[in-house]
Amino acid sequence: MSSPFGASIADVYAAKPNPDRDHRVGRAAEYPHYMWFITASFIGLLALCRLISFICSKLFGGRSSHNVHTDPEKDHRDISRKLRVRKLPQALVNLFRIIAFRLTLTIGSFTINITEIVVCALYVAALFTILLINDTNAEGVQFDISYWSNRAGALLASQLTLITALGTKNNVISFLTGIGYEKLNIVHRMLARSLFVLLCVHASGRIAAKVGEDVHETWFHTGVMAGLSFSILFFISMRPVRGKAYELFFYTHMALALIILGGAYYHTNEFVDGLTGTATYSHYIWPCFLIWGLDQLIRAIRLIAFNHSYFGFGSGSGTLDASTELISPHLVRVTLRRPAHFHWAPGQFAYLITPTVSLLPFEGHPFTIASYDSKMNAKEITSTSGSSSSKAYWKELVFLVNVRDGFTKRLSHVAAQKGTIKVFVDGPYGQRNDLSGYDNVVLIAGGTGVTYTLPMLLDIVEGARAGKRNCKRVVFVWAVRDARHFQWVLDAINSAVKLAPHGFQLEIRLFVTGSSTTEWDTVSTDSSKLESPGASSSLSGENTPNVKSPMEISGLQLLLGRPAIGKIVVEEAEEARGGSMCVAVCGSQSIASCVREALRFPTAGPASIMRGGASITLLVESFGYA
Structure with missing residues (x-):
């Protein structure tokens, strides 16, 4: 039995020495470690920058930079004439902000900033450099496609863990870097498209080497299943399709992702990672299920903690009844009492799970929280402002929902009757x-x-x-x-x-x-x-x-x-x-x-x-x- 990675466990011990195979298998096993070293180092650098920023904000962030001006016009003239060297660090910080985040590339309705371009370019460059280097076989022939094919399969398997982490709402990368998962989504999509190219290289190498009797093997069937699922997901994830049929993408994404991981696990479990004969490439795959399962567990715990009254627990039963109001033909306002222990910062968002409106019981849709988690009491707000109708924006959860197709369209039909719906709240998410x-x-x-x-x-x-x-x-x-x-x-x-x-x-x-x-x-x-x-x-x-x-x-x-x-x-x-x-x-x-x-x-x-x-x-x- 031949192997897409170089050798099966049985082949390692039974086959005659083959220098070419040894090189292919050894490099295919070794080079994914280099890719992970580069990735981990970059994440560590971002975490360090976040730590330094946090320390600086605690030391200097609470100080007001305004001085008392007796003559604002004179002060402005004085400031404009003087070049202050002590402002150089602050000037460099602002220069970095301009270059990194305010210089953008726009393609149609899609905009990407320089930081996102650089991060994506560096990752792709590192990935494909590792893929293409040292591809001369034992006979001295350069650009041996079997080297590329083996290595592409190994790199693809090794990066599935990263792509899974970037796709979850509660992931260690966001925890370390402070970058919300929604901001990391562009890296998630870039990584997925890069891995699709690796898949094509891996499959092309196997076709060029001729499949032969391998077509009857289980590892081959599971590999084809994972590859076809990845291909389908690649096309339905494209921006035009995703924008016009988001619910189709939403439902198929999770199903296809699980098929990909399951197929990849059984496909790689047959083959040796290196020449030790002990480890298989599946050790890159099974952590994906652990990461996904942990994310689902955290979300489940949050749902129960913040929405316990939905289940009728305690004296707060029924407090998650949300009122709906059709403000205009294209806008719905959803208002519900703030669940106990649920706190959020301005600009954050939450997922609303509405079993009576959604097609699936635990289907969640993200909306920005339009209200503020106020520390003031309701009487103070009402007495000072003279308005009781505004109190919801200070003390309750308010969402403004644009009406489109699918879920929001169904929600608008309920809101037209000023109906009340049951709601789970999953969140908050987003940067504080x-x-x-x-x-x-x-x-x-x-x-x-x-x-x-x-x-x-x-x-x-x-x-x-x-x-x-x-x-x-x-x-x-x-x-x-x-x-x-x-x-x-x-x-x-x-x-x-x-x-x-x-x-x-x-x-x-x-x-x-x-x-x-x-x-x-x-x-x-x-x-x-x-x-x-x-x-x-x-x-x-x-x-x-x-x-x-x-x-x-x-x-x-x-x-x-x-x-x-x-x-x-x-x-x-x-x-x-x-x-x-x-x-x-x-x-x-x-x-x-x-x-x-x-x-x-x-x-x-x-x-x-x-x-x-x-x-x-x-x-x-x-x-x-x-």
Whole structure:
């Protein structure tokens, strides 16, 4: 029996010495170790960087960088003239941010930054360098395809552990590096496509060597099964298919992945990893089941811990009944009481599992948590803001769901009847963003991207109210197509304005991009609640007449047309000179690209920083399938 890796266990002892086979088998066994050494070293480097960043944030992150300015104009002139060498480390940090995260490559609707390009390129380069080196056989013939085939199979088997870890929601890589699994998804997809190429090389080598009697062997059948499953998964995972038929991808992905791992395990278990005759390549495969099973166990424990009342345990039975509301034909609001011990940070998301709406009982769908995990009591919120309807955004779990096909379409039918559904909550997931150390913050959202920026606004306001935030100025920018969409969260925005402490600068800029005329009476379901003594509102836009608005929220501006995002960001960067600024954006790729471009050179460049410009951090969440 021949072997796709070089030799079976029986062949190692029974076959005559074969220098060519020994080289192939030895290198196929040895080279995956090199790949894992490179990968582990890179992950260790990221973990070390995270540790250093954590230490620095504890030592220096709590200090406000703003000084008291008696004459702001004079200070700005002084700062702009002086080149401060002590600002060099900060300038280099900002230069790295620009190059690594704000320089991007856009292909259609897909955008990838330089860091992602470099990481993917380095991995692919390392993988295929290890695949193609030392391919001269014992007779001196170069580019022996049998060397490539054997080694491709071994590398493919060895990397299945990594691809499985990157595909789980609770994985050790995210734990060590602090990078959420959703951010690592691009590496997961790149790795999968690279392994598909290895599969093609491995299969081509076996075909070139002629299959012969191997076609009757179990290892051959299981290998073909795994290979065909991988091929099907490769094509249904392509961006156009995944975007148009996501539920098809969702259901088939797990099924095919299990078939691939099962087939790969039995396929590799027959063959020796090296010449010791003891280990088989299956030792790369079985940890995949352990990783997947551990992830499912952690999720199950979290589900039970956070959703115990769903099962009728304890006095809180029934608290996971979620109310649904069809705000517009394309938007559903889901609200439920916060489960005990469930805490989240602004910008995080959770999976909603709705057995009565989903096709499968434990099918989960991710949505950003639009509300804030407030420490304030409900009476304080209501008495200060004068609005009880906004309380949900401070004390409960609120999700805004875009209606498309499949699950969201079925959910909209329930919401049209204002139905109540049972919900499991799995989460929270995503990066925990701490904006407490920034002097100025700019929050930019398009459409339902407000679910990302609104909790950040509420967090900053509550922190400033409690004296736990350095932030002195927040600009909240939200663009929608129809003014009626403001009713999604307008009560919560109004409450944030009223809860803001004295001396805290809060500007709300709402843009309507879909029409030139607007009936503002349709903006709020109860405009009588939106009032603030002595407040002023304005509606202005380039070449558009002023339109009277019934809303009177202090610091609120209503404008027609698309926001000049780049101009807003640059102006706020100038306002934050001498301090630190964070810009958080969630919306379409065009909005994210506009912000990235505005925060490159010269606004956040080294020269600007060394002359007193603000040190700027950018957080981006974008719409669309990855």
